[in-house]
Amino acid sequence: MNSQRSNSGDAVVSGGQGFLPETDPLESFDTAEHNPEVSAYLNQMDELARELPALLDGSELRPAVAALSAPDGVVQSLSPRECRRLCLVSGFLASAYVHDIGNDPVDHIPTGVAVPLYECSQRLDREPMLAYDVLCLHNFRRETEADGLELTNLDTLVDFTTHRDERWFVTVHIAIEAAAGPGLAACRRLHEGVRNDERAVVLDALETIHESVTRQTGIMNRMHEHNDPETFAREFRPYYDGFDGIVYEGVDELDGEPQHHRGGSGAQSLVLPSVDAALGIDHGATGLTSHLDALRTYMPDEHLAVVDSFERGPEVRPYVTQAEGEIQAAYNDCVEAVAEFRTVHFGQTMAYIRRMTGDSAGTGGTDYESFLQTLQSNTEAHTL
Template identity: 30%
Template sequence: MIPPIPHLADYGISPTRGFLPDQLPLTRLPDPYYNKWEAIVANLQGLILSKRLRAVIDRLPVLSTVGLYHESEWRRAYMLLCFMAHAYIWGGDSPSDRLPPPITVPLLEISEHLELPPVATYAAVCLWNFKPLFMDEDIDNLENLATLCTFTGSLDESWFYLVSVAMEARGAPIIPLMLHAIAAARENDVHTVTQCLTSFAERLDDLTTLLHRMHENCDPHIFYHRIRPFLAGSKNMAEAGLPNGVLYDDGSDSPTWRQYAGGSNAQSSLIQFFDIVLGIEHRPTGEKGPKPDTDGPGPAAQHNFIQEMRRYMPGPHARFLADVQAVANIREFVARHAARHRPLAIAYDACLAMLRALRDKHLAIVTRYIVMPSREAARARSRSPEATRGAVKKVNLATAVKNVRHQPQGIAFDAKSAAAEMEKNGNNASALKGTGGTALMAFLKQARDETGEPAVQEWSRRFMRRVVRTEGQGDFFAGKEDDRLGVPRNRRPDGVVIEEETGVRGLAGTWTIEEEWVTGGICNY
């Protein structure tokens, strides 16, 4: 029996807002009983700067969850406690390896109710952390969004979260659209599937445009050194000061040590939904895929990291992805009809190309926001190691010196160890690692390349295998032949044209991507 196509309402998913809540997130818990939580988060930046946060939280009473009724209240409470927890852990000169009962007890109960881990997930910092400035305007408009909570109070941090919120809102209509396409494929309706895929490709192009706006109001230096450390998890954080993770002190005689990954865009259900409906398979990092001349990918092992990230999604969202995976049929449908219905094949391949372009933009952003700052940190340390050591007082994800083979889990990877390893390996970005202990650059580059593998037309696969390079890099004359390869510098040995990448202007000035750094992705996906 063919499984039924999932109904969005069964998973609390909105047909217009997608994985964002159908009702806007609460700006305050209505029960005055929780005013102490609200007061701490409202003054979070001041308490962190004055180094009084931990003492204030230690004196809090352990509040019950009995006053939480509607789902919006549970979500608001989860967000408040996650911000308090990460500020408590990372808000001092050295990290705290213990969360006190005023945070631990209610956070564990709320996390169990929402089917989420007790850590600052993508849901806490993005999905449930926004409000519109004007109620009669759309929430996929960045100019109409504001955050409810931040660690730093900076525009940069708000913008970093809100770009993801706007992308979730802009991409929301794709969810019912592609469920409709799955139903149409069951009815052998080529015309409807083609229309749905065409609309999908157009929406993906809009999402890439939104992601490109990250540079407008989020400075890489501020992100790397001030924002990112607060989003770090507790897994593989020995050198950052958490060798055992974090002790979740629930007041019992046997509290438990726990280790969790930090916040990551890999926890976005929307991106994984795109891969599922298009039939894109992601293999374990380093595992080779099909040759370019094959008819799409063969059976592939499930990528453990991607599956692991579903544990960091709200439970209903993760179940929705699993149920969609059971009914996804678009790739097979297109493969059967591509020979006789060229518009269908073109529309499908256009979706792959647009999704690959989105990941290309992701690669560019991680280069600027993570790789380049880490290299700058390494250069500063190499110029004056004594001065650098003397200047560093705080211990966190951005300052820890560690063995690159045991990178922390968090929003990305540590600066000094990674940068030192890069210099040791000739500035090879492949040495860097990301959330979940994955090889950050190798993982993201492979995920980007795998996006084009299901293409049904050879010209599409060839187009998506092109290599982006920096304009004029190492090129004295246009079209100059490479002495080692005997081919024009704007072509690869297999004849694929190498396109040029121009500079991008942003808050921190004009920048370009250096060829060897074009791997990776912000927030590890």
């Protein structure tokens, strides 16, 4: 597999899968590797993940979660992939417990889910929340193992509902992440070409970035095929909301203090921030960049290192300006492709959120209308 290491020394981008894991996520725990107490708990978590939609439909989810008891040291006994899976399952259960549609609000997460969610998140250096990294990047399987990460070959591992709309919504994002892989690898080659003044490398990299972003937009344009806006807004989007004053029971480190976390959001993806950084699309020191910085606390450190390495890379725009001709045209094609992706994304947020709910904020706490419009106009302004 074509992977490239960033200048930071610890950030890897897969040319085939981008920020998706190079080894597909676990579909269940291998309980044979653990002692009986841990195995029993992990089996319970697998069962709850499978039965989550039925438990929510029958108003049985909260009692089932409240009855869970996590063995001491369970997180420490897990492999890295198992830790990711427990983070995924406990994140879904926590959001389902807090946001259980049709039932009264609650102000806590029971110990059996709160402790493993917190401890897994600490081990993975992330926020203890169902953020984009686990909701999408670690929540997929292939329908046919030998085939690629095409949209029609993807399915989810955990869902809140049985609606195809939910699975389609998530797999569209996963397919976009996969389609970003060649473009992200090309961003690295672009910087190498600029450093070494290799114009053929620069041109080829820009053309690959353009193709990748255009493909991502094509996938985004398929969102409406199996995701009805009303089903999205009413049936499963509420589960992506953040936590506002929620106590993580049993987590000694939090000392019973209510916690506040943003919900999972596509704004937490690092694909476009990486491309922005590589191309030199600068959104300026404004309230927008402060908001983007706040979102970064929900993004994996190893992925942030990729963005950081691009931000510290060579200045692409002056090089392209001096090069003129086909290199400048290819650069402008890239900028216009990024702007078009943002235009399509903005249209979808209006169709799926604003028109359905009237909400001005996304699940990640973003004032999405102003946020996305500013990103789009800033991007367009960077054509040469």
